[in-house]
Amino acid sequence: xxxxxxxxxxxxxxxxxxxxxxxxxxxxxxxxxxxxxxxxxxxxxxxxxxxxxxxxxxxxxxxxxxxxxxxxxxxxxxxxxxxxxxxxxxxxxxxxxxxxxxxxxxxxxxxxxxxxxxxxxxxxxxxxxxxxxxxxxxxxxxxxxxxxxxxxxxxxxxxxxxxxxxxxxxxxxxxxxxxxxxxxxxxxxxxxxxxxxxxxxxxxxxxxxxxxxxxxxxx
Amino acid sequence: xxxxxxxxxxxxxxxxxxxxxxxxxxxxxxxxxxxxxxxxxxxxxxxxxxxxxxxxxxxxxxxxxxxxxxxxxxxxxxxxxxxxxxxxxxxxxxxxxxxxxxxxxxxxxxxxxxxxxxxxxxxxxxxxxxxxxxxxxxxxxxxxxxxxxxxxxxxxxxxxxxxxxxxxxxxxxxxxxxxxxxxxxxxxxxxxxxxxxxxxxxxxxxxxxxxxxxxxxxxxxxxxxxxxxxxxxxxxxxxxxxxxxxxxxxxxxxxxxxxxxxxxxxxxxxxxxxxxxxxxxxxxxxxxxxxxxxxxxxxxxxxxxxxxxxxxxxxxxxxxxxxxxxxxxxxxxxxxxxxxxxxxxxxxxxxxxxxxxxxxxxxxxxxxxxxxxxxxxxxxxxxxxxxxxxxxxxxxxxxxxxxxxxxxxxxxxxxxxxxxxxxxxxxxxxxxxxxxxxxxxxxxxxxxxxxxxxxxxxxxxxxxxxxxxxxxxxxxxxxxxxxxxxxxxxxxxxxxxxxxxxxxxxxxxxxxxxxxxxxxxxxxxxxxxxxxxxxxxxxxxxxxxxxxxxxxxxxxxxxxxxxxxxxxxxxxxxxxxxxxxxxxxxxxxxxxxxxxxx
Numbered sequence: 001x002x003x004x005x006x007x008x009x010x011x012x013x014x015x016x017x018x019x020x021x022x023x024x025x026x027x028x029x030x031x032x033x034x035x036x037x038x039x040x041x042x043x044x045x046x047x048x049x050x051x052x053x054x055x056x057x058x059x060x061x062x063x064x065x066x067x068x069x070x071x072x073x074x075x076x077x078x079x080x081x082x083x084x085x086x087x088x089x090x091x092x093x094x095x096x097x098x099x100x101x102x103x104x105x106x107x108x109x110x111x112x113x114x115x116x117x118x119x120x121x122x123x124x125x126x127x128x129x130x131x132x133x134x135x136x137x138x139x140x141x142x143x144x145x146x147x148x149x150x151x152x153x154x155x156x157x158x159x160x161x162x163x164x165x166x167x168x169x170x171x172x173x174x175x176x177x178x179x180x181x182x183x184x185x186x187x188x189x190x191x192x193x194x195x196x197x198x199x200x201x202x203x204x205x206x207x208x209x210x211x212x213x214x215x216x217x218x219x
Numbered sequence: 220x221x222x223x224x225x226x227x228x229x230x231x232x233x234x235x236x237x238x239x240x241x242x243x244x245x246x247x248x249x250x251x252x253x254x255x256x257x258x259x260x261x262x263x264x265x266x267x268x269x270x271x272x273x274x275x276x277x278x279x280x281x282x283x284x285x286x287x288x289x290x291x292x293x294x295x296x297x298x299x300x301x302x303x304x305x306x307x308x309x310x311x312x313x314x315x316x317x318x319x320x321x322x323x324x325x326x327x328x329x330x331x332x333x334x335x336x337x338x339x340x341x342x343x344x345x346x347x348x349x350x351x352x353x354x355x356x357x358x359x360x361x362x363x364x365x366x367x368x369x370x371x372x373x374x375x376x377x378x379x380x381x382x383x384x385x386x387x388x389x390x391x392x393x394x395x396x397x398x399x400x401x402x403x404x405x406x407x408x409x410x411x412x413x414x415x416x417x418x419x420x421x422x423x424x425x426x427x428x429x430x431x432x433x434x435x436x437x438x439x440x441x442x443x444x445x446x447x448x449x450x451x452x453x454x455x456x457x458x459x460x461x462x463x464x465x466x467x468x469x470x471x472x473x474x475x476x477x478x479x480x481x482x483x484x485x486x487x488x489x490x491x492x493x494x495x496x497x498x499x500x501x502x503x504x505x506x507x508x509x510x511x512x513x514x515x516x517x518x519x520x521x522x523x524x525x526x527x528x529x530x531x532x533x534x535x536x537x538x539x540x541x542x543x544x545x546x547x548x549x550x551x552x553x554x555x556x557x558x559x560x561x562x563x564x565x566x567x568x569x570x571x572x573x574x575x576x577x578x579x580x581x582x583x584x585x586x587x588x589x590x591x592x593x594x595x596x597x598x599x600x601x602x603x604x605x606x607x608x609x610x611x612x613x614x615x616x617x618x619x620x621x622x623x624x625x626x627x628x629x630x631x632x633x634x635x636x637x638x639x640x641x642x643x644x645x646x647x648x649x650x651x652x653x654x655x656x657x658x659x660x661x662x663x664x665x666x667x668x669x670x671x672x673x674x675x676x677x678x679x680x681x682x683x684x685x686x687x688x689x690x691x692x693x694x695x696x697x698x699x700x701x702x703x704x705x706x707x708x709x710x711x712x713x714x715x716x717x718x719x720x721x722x723x724x725x726x727x728x729x730x731x732x733x734x735x736x737x738x739x740x741x742x743x744x745x746x747x748x749x750x751x752x753x754x755x756x757x758x759x760x761x762x763x764x765x766x767x768x769x770x771x772x773x774x775x776x777x778x779x780x781x782x783x784x785x786x787x788x789x790x791x792x793x794x795x796x797x798x799x800x801x802x803x804x805x806x807x808x809x810x811x812x813x814x815x816x817x
Contacts, residue, residue: 084441092438103367106299113294113392118466135723135787138796148724148797162473163466166394166508 117166122159132157274432274440282424283680284387285453287401287414289462290497290675294392296401296415296507301388302370304341304361308354310380317377333378340372341365352378363406364388389415395504395513396466399520400458400620400673403507412510412518414456414674417621421677424453455678459495464488467788468500472764475781476502479769482744484778485522486785487656491758494660494669494689496618497789499523499653519622522652526626527746527767530734531586532655533645537595538583538707539662540606543700545597549580549707552809555590564640566592570817581807583707584715585817586731588644595643600631603642609695610658610668612650618673619687626650645732652748656763659730659750662704663758666696705755710804712779714813717749719779722787724797726755731779736768744768751782753790756798762786 114120137148258266287296311330319326334352338345341362351361361381365373370383389404402413410416427450432443439445468486476484481502488498499520505513516524541547556574558567568587575581582590595603608614613628628648631639641647650658653671661668670689677685696704708728711717716731729751736744748765752758762785764778789795807813 088438088441100367103300107366107368110299110390110392113390116293117393118396118463119394122466122470133791136791136797137724140796147799151723160470160474162477162502163395163469163504164506166392166506 114166119161119163120165123161123165126158126161131155132159271432271444274434275430275444276433277428277430280427280429280448280450281387282426282450283452284389284424285422285455285678287422288455288457288678289397289460289465290458290495291461292457293462295397295458295460295462296389296391298387299390300367301364301386302367302383303363303386304365304370304373305382305384306352306359306361306378307380307382308352308356308359311352311378315379317379330378333376337373337376337378340369340376352381389507391507393462393466394508395506396462396469397458397460397499398505398507399501399517400460400499401507402518403505403510412505413507413620414458415507417619418456418674421456422453424680425451427451452680454680457675457678457684459490459497459672459675460499461497461792463792464785464789465498465500468498468785469502469504471781471784472500472766473502475764475766475778479766479771479776481766481770482768483516483521483525484766485520485525485652485764486781487522487652487761487763488785488789489656489660489671489761489763491660491663491752491761492669493672494657494692495672495675496653497760498785499673519620520653521767522656522763522765523616523618523620523623524651525767526624526649526651526654527736527765528648528734529645529650529655529748530732530746531645532730532732532734532748532750533648533650534583534586534591534643534732535658535662535704535708535730536607536610536612537591537603537643537645538579539696539700539704540603541579541594541597542703543606543696544602545594547579547594547597549578549703549805551579553577553579553582553590553593555582555587555593557589559589559592561592561596561640562636564637566640572817573815575815576809578806578809580707580710580805581809583730584710584804584807586644586711586716591644592640600634600639604628604631606695607642607648609693610661611654612648612658616651616653616657616671618653618671620673623653624651626654645734652763652765655748655750655765656761659752659761659763661695662701662708663752663761664692664701665698666701667692667694705752705758706804708752709755709802710807712751713802713804714807717751717779719777720749720751720783720786722753722783722790724799725753725790725795726798726800726802727751727753727783727786728755729779729782733773733776745773745776747773747776747778749778749782751779751786753786754795754798755803756800759793759795760786760789762789 115124131153134151134153135149137146137150139146284298286294286298289295313330314327315330316325317328318324330349330352334345334349337343338348341348343362348361351359364386365383373381374383387408391398391401391403400413402411402415402417404410404415410419410422415422427448429445429447431445432440434440468488472484472486475481484502486498486500487496488500489496499522501517501521503513503517505518510518538547542549553576554574555577557571558565560566566588568589572587577585577587577590579594582594607628613626615623615625617623626649629638634642634647638647657668657671660671669692672687672689674687676687679685705728708730709726710728711730712720712727717727717729720727720729729749731747731749733745733747735742736746738744744767746765746767747769748763750761750763752761762782764782764785766776766778769776790797808815
């Protein structure tokens, strides 16, 4: 009963019969699965039994998952929105800080420019005792030739001061002059002016500033 | 069943209540529906627009005005952030309530107390400050152009109605140095003078706009409508001016003008090879931060706006043209008397002298008029005029500044008989100091005239430089004429009237001149000048000095030392090494001795 009827090879339809197509190698004859070693006749059939019906699908888990995802998505959107909004406030703060720094930078630049104005430099140099230079000489580094005759500067040849120092419109608030009374006082309190260095006569050697230390040859 | 009618009544009552309730609800719904219909149906767009207008803010983005830089990129003019403090006077009362941040409570504050706090911050008189705060005007400027620090200080006081409006203020860190070239702008930002006016198009930039929606607290709503057209900042302008040279020249010329109590005096420094102007100094210079403090004559360079008869400086053109076209050689011989008649016009020299046998160069060195006419007669008037024109006399010089003076040079057919001769020695026409510098530059640069340059380049906001093109040079004289003229000029410094312009170690040439200055009733003053060229081995700089209406006796006037000082400074600053070369000027007299009385 278990033995399947053996289908003979000739029963295979000749697919190419009557056509011009080349005949394929005949397909292997269909065989039933090889009978088990023990012999098909001896194998016992599994008795039929009642299978418990599968649990009906409620879909609750899926809905829960969807809801969770939705809530999570909403949560994320909310969080992003809140963050973006808060960043907007941060942005305002940062922008204010930027403006502040820009203005400080601007003020300091202005002060530097004011100090670097030629007439201010000349006045400062003059107050330090500097005078206009004498005649100059030049050394040609290629040939070693010296041209010109350098002369000592005249101690009385101070720069004139016809060009007034840059004026400060709108009172003392303009850069150049001290920026403000309050910050200046604070600055001074924070950084005390360096004490005027004092030198002994030996160091000065007759001058007003000490001579630079020279390295003694062979030391 | 006895209760049945009662129950029926109750049922009836609640049904009626229900009906009434429903009716009321329906009516309300109808009203809402109608309103909705009106809002959404009748004028939907209008209402949406109104809401949008409430939220939408559009602000103008002000571009930064470009800076003006000197040739080494040092700032001569730039814009800085300042604030105008303004007040809505209607909000300022004698007493007002203010939230005290420390005690967290409302507090009554007296205006006088706030004024007392505010006045020292603004460096203002308290009475004046109060007067500006109190009144009926909705807008009143309290103080213009305060620095951010002062503004922050003032805002801390929290006077009601006091606001700070940001404005850009022009800063001129060098004050009066080059102020005549830079010009200035008004308090409200309108350019009024100098480069600020003429280059406004380049400096100003293009404003942009930003549009965005704001919430109730004034903070921008993110992700809402937003658009921005960025402002395009103005271009920076780099000049050929050297602020150090400009300052030195201003000091030097101010010293000279003070010495002779002159009406005005100026110095022009030009690079021989490129035509670049390194300085245009006046004895007085406007400080662009305070233009009212200076006479308006000095709001622009006088070397650009004031023309005068050059006098003997003009002989450079006469001699160069004679050498170029008249077949004259530097050592040609002339008999030069004190006074000589030409076609009925008697020409004489400024000081009586014996009749000398002189070279062409000697006539130039001693600047004798009688000899000059003899030299000049080697070319015809038309040729001479042609060369004067080629040198730029009587023509405007475009250096990018507004309102220059082109001088007066009438064509020869309009000259009277005398003018044929006076033009030979620098009278009968007028030039500015810039014209004179240009003439010397041409002669010193191998005869090639370079267009004077003041604006070197325009720098875009992104840093790309565009060189202001001034074209190729134009040849006016030959190389040979140029070389000969330099030796003629050296003679003036070595043997003639320009001795004080000598600089040890360098060969210096130049020419002095004293022209008569015309006033209301004829000639009533003088303009004395000297223009120097150095070093003659390879000319680098032209320094032209002019002093208008000096006081005192004309023979005492001397501006050669000023030119020498400025030239010495230039050679030093630009590392031009001394050469120690011997002077190569020509002999003055055909026979020895060369030293003879004037």
